[in-house]
Amino acid sequence: GERVWLAAPARVDPRGLGTALGIARELSLPVDGFIDAATASVAALGLERSAVVLELGLHHLAGTSVESDGKTSRRRRAILGDRGGLIELYESWLKLISTAMVKRTRFDPLHVADTEQQLFDALPTLLSELAATGGATAGVSTSGSRFEVSLSRDQFAESPQPIYREMLRVMHALRPAGATVALVFPQVVAGLPG
Numbered sequence: 001g002e003r004v005w006l007a008a009p010a011r012v013d014p015r016g017l018g019t020a021l022g023i024a025r026e027l028s029l030p031v032d033g034f035i036d037a038a039t040a041s042v043a044a045l046g047l048e049r050s051a052v053v054l055e056l057g058l059h060h061l062a063g064t065s066v067e068s069d070g071k072t073s074r075r076r077r078a079i080l081g082d083r084g085g086l087i088e089l090y091e092s093w094l095k096l097i098s099t100a101m102v103k104r105t106r107f108d109p110l111h112v113a114d115t116e117q118q119l120f121d122a123l124p125t126l127l128s129e130l131a132a133t134g135g136a137t138a139g140v141s142t143s144g145s146r147f148e149v150s151l152s153r154d155q156f157a158e159s160p161q162p163i164y165r166e167m168l169r170v171m172h173a174l175r176p177a178g179a180t181v182a183l184v185f186p187q188v189v190a191g192l193p194g
Contacts, residue, residue, distance in 0.1 A: 010062035039063035157194025
């Protein structure tokens, strides 16, 4: 019997909202409306100061400035990044692993779809290992052979620097000069190397 509000990201397309509303109606969900996802996050946290909310989607990066006094939160403005997204981060790490593997073993794991998929699937585990130990070993198996390469957290931190710089640019553009703000971002960002 509860009413439903749909949270919308900073990078929202009005047609996409219409499609989401159509799906909700097909499912007989009683939708009352849409709310900005960043504003909902700040309100849920009960922050008593302004915040910059970083949004890391699969294919995009965005930031939203939200004013909050602990009782009321409202979106001030949003900025879409020129580059970024979780997939672009993963691609930078795949390229790093591939380059190191080609140099050390002469095998290119990105040349075969199966070995590329093995590396892609292993990235979350590799990132966890990097966070825990400072290093990780990436490996693939193909045609009865195993190819591995060891990499450091520093190497993983260096490869996506253009994306990291874009994250910083977005956050700085939204922070009022001289003001302290809370930074709100997905947990996955906190665990990224670098």
